[in-house]
Amino acid sequence: MKKRTITLIVNGETFELTVVPNELLLNVLRDRLHLTGTKYGCGVGECGSCTVLLNGKATLACMTLVVSVDGKEITTVEGLGRYDALHPLQQAFLDHSAVQCGFCTPGVLVTAKALLDENPHPSEEEIRQYLRGNLCRCTGYTSIVRAIEAVSKEAGF
Amino acid sequence: MSITIGKGIPKVDAQHKVRGDTIYADDYTVPGMLYGKVLRSRYPAARILALRTARAEHLEGVHAVITAKDIPHNELTARFGQSTSVGVQFEGIYRVMADQEVRYFGEPIALVAAETPELAEQACQMIEVEYQPLEGIFDPVRAMAPGVRQVAEKPQNIASHFKIRKGNVEEAFASADVVVEGAYQVPYQDHAYLEPESGVAWVDEDGTINIRVSSQVIEHFREVAEVLDLPHSRVRYLGTWIGGGFGGKEDITVESFLALLAWKTRRPVKLTYTRAESLLTHSKRHPFFMEYKTGAKKDGQIVAVQARLISDAGSYSALSPWVLLYATVNAAGPYHVDNVWVDSYAVMTNTPITSAFRGFGAPQVNFAYESQMDEISHRLGIDPLELRRRNFLRQGDSLDTGWVYDRPVAISEAAEVAWQALGPKPTSPNPQVAIGHGLGAGMCSYGRLTFLHDTSRSYIKLELDGSAIIRCGVPDLGGGQGHILCQIAAEELGLAIERIKLYITDSQLTPLAGTTTATRQLYMSGNATLKAARILRGRMLEKASGMLSVPVEDLEVQAGKVLSKSQPEKSVGLVPLVNRMSTEGEELFVESQFNAPFTSIPASEVIEGQIHPDYTFGAYAVEVEVNRETGALRVPRIVACFDVGKALNPVIVEGQIEGGGIQGFGYALTEDMKIEKGVIQTPSFAEYLIPTAVDVPDLETILLESGTGLGPYGAKGIGEPPMVSIAPALTNAIYDAVGVRVTSLPATPEKILMGMLAQEEGGG
Ligand code: FES
Numbered sequence: 001m002k003k004r005t006i007t008l009i010v011n012g013e014t015f016e017l018t019v020v021p022n023e024l025l026l027n028v029l030r031d032r033l034h035l036t037g038t039k040y041g042c043g044v045g046e047c048g049s050c051t052v053l054l055n056g057k058a059t060l061a062c063m064t065l066v067v068s069v070d071g072k073e074i075t076t077v078e079g080l081g082r083y084d085a086l087h088p089l090q091q092a093f094l095d096h097s098a099v100q101c102g103f104c105t106p107g108v109l110v111t112a113k114a115l116l117d118e119n120p121h122p123s124e125e126e127i128r129q130y131l132r133g134n135l136c137r138c139t140g141y142t143s144i145v146r147a148i149e150a151v152s153k154e155a156g157f
Numbered sequence: 158m159s160i161t162i163g164k165g166i167p168k169v170d171a172q173h174k175v176r177g178d179t180i181y182a183d184d185y186t187v188p189g190m191l192y193g194k195v196l197r198s199r200y201p202a203a204r205i206l207a208l209r210t211a212r213a214e215h216l217e218g219v220h221a222v223i224t225a226k227d228i229p230h231n232e233l234t235a236r237f238g239q240s241t242s243v244g245v246q247f248e249g250i251y252r253v254m255a256d257q258e259v260r261y262f263g264e265p266i267a268l269v270a271a272e273t274p275e276l277a278e279q280a281c282q283m284i285e286v287e288y289q290p291l292e293g294i295f296d297p298v299r300a301m302a303p304g305v306r307q308v309a310e311k312p313q314n315i316a317s318h319f320k321i322r323k324g325n326v327e328e329a330f331a332s333a334d335v336v337v338e339g340a341y342q343v344p345y346q347d348h349a350y351l352e353p354e355s356g357v358a359w360v361d362e363d364g365t366i367n368i369r370v371s372s373q374v375i376e377h378f379r380e381v382a383e384v385l386d387l388p389h390s391r392v393r394y395l396g397t398w399i400g401g402g403f404g405g406k407e408d409i410t411v412e413s414f415l416a417l418l419a420w421k422t423r424r425p426v427k428l429t430y431t432r433a434e435s436l437l438t439h440s441k442r443h444p445f446f447m448e449y450k451t452g453a454k455k456d457g458q459i460v461a462v463q464a465r466l467i468s469d470a471g472s473y474s475a476l477s478p479w480v481l482l483y484a485t486v487n488a489a490g491p492y493h494v495d496n497v498w499v500d501s502y503a504v505m506t507n508t509p510i511t512s513a514f515r516g517f518g519a520p521q522v523n524f525a526y527e528s529q530m531d532e533i534s535h536r537l538g539i540d541p542l543e544l545r546r547r548n549f550l551r552q553g554d555s556l557d558t559g560w561v562y563d564r565p566v567a568i569s570e571a572a573e574v575a576w577q578a579l580g581p582k583p584t585s586p587n588p589q590v591a592i593g594h595g596l597g598a599g600m601c602s603y604g605r606l607t608f609l610h611d612t613s614r615s616y617i618k619l620e621l622d623g624s625a626i627i628r629c630g631v632p633d634l635g636g637g638q639g640h641i642l643c644q645i646a647a648e649e650l651g652l653a654i655e656r657i658k659l660y661i662t663d664s665q666l667t668p669l670a671g672t673t674t675a676t677r678q679l680y681m682s683g684n685a686t687l688k689a690a691r692i693l694r695g696r697m698l699e700k701a702s703g704m705l706s707v708p709v710e711d712l713e714v715q716a717g718k719v720l721s722k723s724q725p726e727k728s729v730g731l732v733p734l735v736n737r738m739s740t741e742g743e744e745l746f747v748e749s750q751f752n753a754p755f756t757s758i759p760a761s762e763v764i765e766g767q768i769h770p771d772y773t774f775g776a777y778a779v780e781v782e783v784n785r786e787t788g789a790l791r792v793p794r795i796v797a798c799f800d801v802g803k804a805l806n807p808v809i810v811e812g813q814i815e816g817g818g819i820q821g822f823g824y825a826l827t828e829d830m831k832i833e834k835g836v837i838q839t840p841s842f843a844e845y846l847i848p849t850a851v852d853v854p855d856l857e858t859i860l861l862e863s864g865t866g867l868g869p870y871g872a873k874g875i876g877e878p879p880m881v882s883i884a885p886a887l888t889n890a891i892y893d894a895v896g897v898r899v900t901s902l903p904a905t906p907e908k909i910l911m912g913m914l915a916q917e918e919g920g921g
């Protein structure tokens with residue numbers, strides 16, 4: 001297969017990569033950039049575990065060919081906060097115990113960020129609708145919805 | 158004054174989970190790693206006439222192809238940490254790979270390790286398997302008929318058969334004013350954890366096989382060693398933080414495959430299942446076919462329960478005997494019934510393996526007995542809560558095994574609190590939509606079968622600067638199984654939780670703590686940790702007593718110090734105290750073991766006496782809206798109330814109930830695993846529908862704290878119990894709304910609609 005060189009801006013850092021046309025963004029993030037926070041849960045767009053932000057929009061990395069995102073900005077869970085300062089959503093997920101096994105958490109956090117960037121004060125119904133593509137088998141969603149609501153009520157958001 | 162107990166302290170593991178930093182099984186790589194792949198059967202029942210691997214072996218980049226003939230011990234008894242042999246009636250068989258015959262669709266036939274996942278896949282396709290299909294046995298009820306082909310060398314295909322014989326049901330039914338009978342059917346359920354089965358294995362320089370794997374049972378290192386015919390000490394499990402288990406990572410998943418491939422190639426090997434592979438091939442919750450008969454007096458007193466339970470034990474027995482035993486013990490539910498007769502059977506078929514799943518036999522029978530209770534309540538015109546209150550188990554009553562339950566039981570309060578919190582039924586604003594309320598109550602054990610003689614160990618060590626290390630072999634599924642040990646140690650030793658470093662789930666470096674199954678870790682490893690902490694605390698108080706000239710009885714531990722209760726100005730900080738202890742040669746570490754109550758193995762198939770250490774009781778009250786035209790269902794409210802004994806961390810406890818409740822919601826309403834002739838037809842999340850955020854309401858949780866549990870500080874286990882009793886609450890609410898009794902789960906709109914149509918016809 002013909003290789004191609006592309007540029008990805010991931011969590012603010014620029015990477016030049018040589019890729020083959022059928023390489024998936026999910027595998028590039030996990031295997032080549034060692035950003036394993038983004039998860040494989042199904043590989044076919046049905047669980048949301050692989051959600052990343054692509055120029056600010058929630059996108060499934062398992063359904064995205066990496067050549068199609070050449071030059072674009074990608075944010076993964078690792079890029080949400082910093083070591084000394086968690087993103088308010090990350091803090092709220094801790095405070096509301098919205099993390100059980102944590103496997104869905106990166107995708108859910110990234111989706112929640114996209115939601116609040118679009119709509120800073122969503123209703124419970126809007127939160128649930130926005131999360132419909134993110135499966136969580138552990139929490140039953142109650143604590144996740146509460147954590148997102150808490151952030152949306154905080155000043156400055 | 159409590160330092161950490163009863164507080165909603167964020168879990169230690171959540172800190173790295175929210176950052177995406179947790180290294181789950183598939184997130185780990187080792188230099189020089191190969192990729193494993195499993196070739197699986199395309200038939201549910203067949204003889205393997207020939208298996209040709211030469212072409213695959215010669216493919217460049219392929220390092221190993223393994224089939225059953227290469228495995229030193231391909232078949233063994235499935236053990237889960239217990240050292241006693243409990244007899245064939247109570248043991249399952251674990252077979253690594255199919256040998257000469259396949260018993261289910263997707264059964265492993267060959268293993269490949271290759272340089273890339275693509276090559277491994279290609280090699281699998283180059284392996285030629287010649288099958289001679291056999292007649293498949295798919296229906297467990299039919300499988301018991303005389304003359305039917307045996308799936309697994311069991312007469313009448315029966316793997317296990319248990320009985321309850323309490324009182325005299327015949328007389329009791331004759332004396333009953335009302336007798337209801339019903340047949341109930343519950344389906345497969347898939348655990349559908351978000352993390353597929355995964356692991357990486359490598360062989361150390363000294364020839365020890367290390368398996369870094371997502372597993373609920375690191376004690377399987379022994380079985381893997383036996384598979385390879387190695388000393389137990391040569392196989393080490395390094396468990397990972399687990400991306401969901403629910404019982405599905407209780408049996409061995411990828412570990413034997415990894416060990417075999419790494420041993421043969423002497424290279425590190427990774428194996429991660431695809432989602433479809435996971436859904437198609439890992440164990441499921443047992444479908445049950447149940448016939449129930451319940452007799453009551455006019456005043457509502459239940460006088461007799463008779464049940465015949467048939468579980469589909471699939472193609473290998475795995476944990477089917479134990480699941481059946483749990484169902485048998487739970488068959489009459491949290492009620493006092495003097496006369497109970499149960500016959501239960503686990504029956505082998507050429508269908509997927511069925512084994513452990515949260516609730517472990519309790520949710521199946523709960524659906525049946527709570528449906529029966531609801532019918533009796535309607536037949537006698539007694540309110541559903543009132544009927545149950547007249548029958549709920551009380552301290553000193555006996556379970557169906559005759560075991561006298563001598564601990565307080567808060568089931569009546571739980572049901573009442575949940576029912577009252579739901580409140581009066583609103584009137585529907587839309588005549589097309591009928592509103593119904595339903596109640597479901599239940600019980601679920603915590604701790605393993607007492608005849609397994611369960612133990613757990615935990616180790617705590619104090620550091621000179623007042624920090625501490627805990628080592629405990631507990632696998633953590635996300636329920637706070639590891640974290641809570643930190644809260645317990647912090648409470649007893651006056652430590653800040655951030656200063657505790659926790660090591661878990663390593664079969665060689667952490668003391669073995671037993672399986673994370675059976676809702677046992679808080680009870681078992683919590684108690685082991687509490688015991689260790691209290692011994693250390695005793696040493697601290699002893700030393701402080703000398704330093705402060707205050708008697709030990711007058712001392713207490715607070716955050717970071719030990720002080721006199723009567724003269725609070727007399728105190729010593731943790732750091733000087735620990736340093737003094739060290740200087741004077743006191744041991745700053747303790748390893749403790751906690752033993753559950755031990756009983757002997759049931760002597761016959763009639764099950765009597767104590768089977769579990771204890772039970773957790775709880776109830777759900779739900780509101781449903783049913784569309785009269787379409788059968789479509791909406792569930793606007795779910796209220797759960799459980800007696801958790803003591804909520805050591807209320808937020809974690811609520812999370813267990815919220816998650817378990819919604820898993821039960823899926824079981825009851827949305828998760829429809831279709832199997833045709835032994836082949837699963839729904840191997841994706843687009844076909845097998847677990848609840849999404851829009852399908853479910855906020856689950857309202859109310860905790861009761863009776864303080865009567867066997868766990869630390871009076872806690873009861875809460876991992877599995879929330880899975881029990883939501884399903885009948887929902888179907889009872891459907892009945893309340895539209896008068897349709899759903900007797901087979903899931904309660905789909907089609908079934909509700911068919912029920913309504915049948916009613917119309919019946920009513921003319
Ligand atoms: S892994 Fe991408 S949606 Fe499931």
Ligand code: FES
Nearest residue numbers: 101104136137138
């Ligand atoms: S926390 Fe486990 S899947 Fe969401």
